[in-house]
Amino acid sequence: MSFHSAPDAPARTPAARTPPARTPLVLVHGWGMNAGVWAGLPDALTERFAPVALDLPGHGGAPFSPEQWSLDHWAQACLNQADERLPGGEDASAVWLGWSLGGLIALQAARLAPERVKALVLVTATPRFVRALDWQVAVPEGTLGQFHDGLLADPAGTLERFLALQVRGSEDARGLLRRLRAGLAEQPAPDPAALAQGLQLLREEDLRGPLPDIRPPALWLFGERDTLVPAAAAERVALLMPEARVQVLPGAAHAPWLSHGPETATAIIEFLDTIGL
Numbered sequence: 001m002s003f004h005s006a007p008d009a010p011a012r013t014p015a016a017r018t019p020p021a022r023t024p025l026v027l028v029h030g031w032g033m034n035a036g037v038w039a040g041l042p043d044a045l046t047e048r049f050a051p052v053a054l055d056l057p058g059h060g061g062a063p064f065s066p067e068q069w070s071l072d073h074w075a076q077a078c079l080n081q082a083d084e085r086l087p088g089g090e091d092a093s094a095v096w097l098g099w100s101l102g103g104l105i106a107l108q109a110a111r112l113a114p115e116r117v118k119a120l121v122l123v124t125a126t127p128r129f130v131r132a133l134d135w136q137v138a139v140p141e142g143t144l145g146q147f148h149d150g151l152l153a154d155p156a157g158t159l160e161r162f163l164a165l166q167v168r169g170s171e172d173a174r175g176l177l178r179r180l181r182a183g184l185a186e187q188p189a190p191d192p193a194a195l196a197q198g199l200q201l202l203r204e205e206d207l208r209g210p211l212p213d214i215r216p217p218a219l220w221l222f223g224e225r226d227t228l229v230p231a232a233a234a235e236r237v238a239l240l241m242p243e244a245r246v247q248v249l250p251g252a253a254h255a256p257w258l259s260h261g262p263e264t265a266t267a268i269i270e271f272l273d274t275i276g277l
Contacts, residue, residue: 023095023118023277024086025049028078030100031198032159033180034060034187037099040179042261048269052085052094054078056105058194060187069197071205075108079116095277096216097121097268100228100254101129101198107207110216119277120218121268124229124254127207127240135208137233144203156189176259211240218244219271221264223252245271 025045027038035053045051057077058064068074086092096117098106103125110117130141150158163180218241222231231248238246247267252260 022048022050023272024092025051026078026082026086026094026096026106027051027053028096028098028102028105029053029056029059030102031056031202032059032162032190032195034184034190036060036182036184036186037180037255039182039186040258040261042257042265044262044265045257045268049095052082054081054085055187056102056194056198058191058197060190064191064194064197066193068194069200071104071108071201072112074201075105075112078105079109079113082116092116093118095119095121095272097123098125099123099257100125101202104129104201104205104207107211107214110214111210114215117216119272119275120214120216121271122218122220123256123264124221124223124226126229126233127211127237128205129202129229132206135236137230137236139228141203144199147199159190159195176253176255179258180255208240211237212242214241217271217275219268220244220246221256221267222246222248223254223256223260224248224250225253228254245274 027035027041029035029037035055038051038053041051055062057068057074062077062081068077082092082094086094093116096106096109096119098104098120100123103122106117106120106122107127110120126138128135129138130144131138147158147162150161163177220234220237220241222229222234224231234246234248238244249256249260249263249267252263257264
């Protein structure tokens with residue numbers, strides 16, 4: 001009995017591996033800014049995540065109406081904008097990174113739609129921006145009042161002074177100011193009515209009470225030299241949200257992803273690695 005061997009099978013070409021989809025990273029800017037400020041996001045973050053930069057109501061050409069008077073309205077507007085930008089629409093979830101006022105918006109978005117927020121990264125943000133008898137780690141209310149009054153007389157000059165305040169204390173204040181200006185110049189000027197409403201939110205909102213009940217894991221990043229959100233707030237936030245990670249970036253001011261990009265990216269990536277994102 002003879003046996004005939006089967007003809008050799010053609011060699012298989014290894015299947016090309018599809019790179020894993022990058023986790024969406026929703027970016028929410030601060031008062032008076034626009035999505036252009038994220039142009040300087042560190043490469044380590046843009047390579048690892050898929051950035052989706054939103055514009056606050058009345059900023060960067062985003063629509064605004066007087067009916068959008070509350071933090072809920074602003075957070076819902078950003079959730080709606082994310083619906084339009086994220087793959088999967090209303091069913092999509094993402095990491096939300098909020099800077100300054102954007103931190104309040106991101107926190108409120110997590111309260112309104114926790115299933116949409118995988119994690120929170122809060123950069124130089126705070127649950128309360130102005131001082132109170134039981135919250136001294138903030139700016140005096142008069143500081144924001146001066147900006148509010150200045151908007152009526154000189155909106156452009158007021159924004160310029162606010163930009164200067166954001167970089168004060170930074171190791172490269174002049175270079176950082178140039179980069180912020182360049183980012184802003186690419187988009188339409190903010191609506192003065194939206195600026196006034198945004199200042200009102202900064203003056204009146206207080207999320208200290210709800211903070212312990214916010215469900216998504218959170219990272220808070222503070223700047224050691226920040227003159228708008230004092231680094232001393234880190235200790236208070238850690239007490240209010242004990243499961244969060246809280247970190248102070250040495251030498252950084254109010255825009256650490258621009259002034260201290262590698263340190264900021266490392267802190268964010270290490271946090272998201274820890275929680276499996």
